[in-house]
Amino acid sequence: MNVLATGGAGYVGSHCVKLLRETGHTPVVFDNMSEGHERAVSDCEVVREDLRNEDAVRQALRDYDIDGVMHFAASAYVGESVEKPEKYYYNNVVNTLGLLAAMRQEGVDRLVFSGSCAVYGVPDELPIREDFPFKPVSPYGRTKAAVEWILEDYAEAYGLKYASLRYFNAAGAALDGSIGEDHDPETHLIPLVIKAALGQREKISIFGTDYPTEDGTCVRDYIHVMDLATAHKMALESLEANPVMTYNLGTGEGHSIREVITAVEEVSGTQVPSEDAARRAGDPPALVANAEKIQTELGWKPDYSLREIVESAWQWHKENPRGFE
Numbered sequence: 001m002n003v004l005a006t007g008g009a010g011y012v013g014s015h016c017v018k019l020l021r022e023t024g025h026t027p028v029v030f031d032n033m034s035e036g037h038e039r040a041v042s043d044c045e046v047v048r049e050d051l052r053n054e055d056a057v058r059q060a061l062r063d064y065d066i067d068g069v070m071h072f073a074a075s076a077y078v079g080e081s082v083e084k085p086e087k088y089y090y091n092n093v094v095n096t097l098g099l100l101a102a103m104r105q106e107g108v109d110r111l112v113f114s115g116s117c118a119v120y121g122v123p124d125e126l127p128i129r130e131d132f133p134f135k136p137v138s139p140y141g142r143t144k145a146a147v148e149w150i151l152e153d154y155a156e157a158y159g160l161k162y163a164s165l166r167y168f169n170a171a172g173a174a175l176d177g178s179i180g181e182d183h184d185p186e187t188h189l190i191p192l193v194i195k196a197a198l199g200q201r202e203k204i205s206i207f208g209t210d211y212p213t214e215d216g217t218c219v220r221d222y223i224h225v226m227d228l229a230t231a232h233k234m235a236l237e238s239l240e241a242n243p244v245m246t247y248n249l250g251t252g253e254g255h256s257i258r259e260v261i262t263a264v265e266e267v268s269g270t271q272v273p274s275e276d277a278a279r280r281a282g283d284p285p286a287l288v289a290n291a292e293k294i295q296t297e298l299g300w301k302p303d304y305s306l307r308e309i310v311e312s313a314w315q316w317h318k319e320n321p322r323g324f325e
Helices: 011-022 054-063 078-083 085-106 139-158 189-197 225-238 257-268 292-298 306-319
Strands: 002-006 026-030 045-047 068-071 110-116 161-167 169-171 204-207 222-224 244-249 274-277
Touching: 002 011, 011 026, 011 225, 026 054, 054 085, 068 085, 068 225, 078 085, 078 139, 085 139, 110 139, 110 225, 139 161, 139 244, 161 225, 169 225, 169 306, 189 204, 189 257, 189 306, 204 257, 222 225, 222 306, 225 244, 225 292, 244 292, 257 306
Parallel strands: 002 026, 002 068, 026 045, 068 110, 110 161, 161 244, 169 222, 204 274
Antiparallel strands: none
């Protein structure tokens, strides 16, 4: 298929584009490069445009004879969303409406959406299933929930075929070392711990050590970015047979902050300096996925453990200490 990847030069998007290219599909990246990296998608077609430009979106859909869209383009910093909700509602919701309008006008009816476990907020029980209620606690989470409601309504009214994939904690890098994670600012735990191990930051702060978890620190479900990519490809290829899909993407296994630090220390052979700090507002004690639905319906399963996630990330950051610069 010819696939338009909005935000395809970003972290998850570029890994999905890589897999699409390697498995016989033809990805076209549509990205304004505000967060993405051209080097991450240097070997495929790139349309450097903003999603707000609906004419450019329609032109790309038409010029490249697009069969389906993978929609990664979004603002994704939870803390920033609290300070700048307008930015998040425009970038994540209004721009999605524009994309859907362009798709309808050009007769493209397949979409894989980059969703988030942030729609669940603080769950009442674990692991989290897809039928749990939406209780987002940030504007970012609310924008992701809003788009899911929009997709549901568009499927009913216009026949849109879509898959909404709710990520848990994406991590790791391509196994061949060609691309990896490079955010500015970086907010994800594994690259922050690795930067501390590399001496690029003084220490890692552990926000909250009194949570009701085994070691008192927050627990998260870390999933390798290439496992995410595989799920996106499988969902895209299944849309004709399964026109509406909603799946959690996680391993079903939680790891604490201290466990992540230990994994980085073991892989790097370096002791990571850390300090205990106060809790951050809105951090749930634990978020762990129940991903049985996608395993049963599509046959997808995660292939990589936390150790393998950290190993791939360590190799990327060690070989690319300045990221994509």
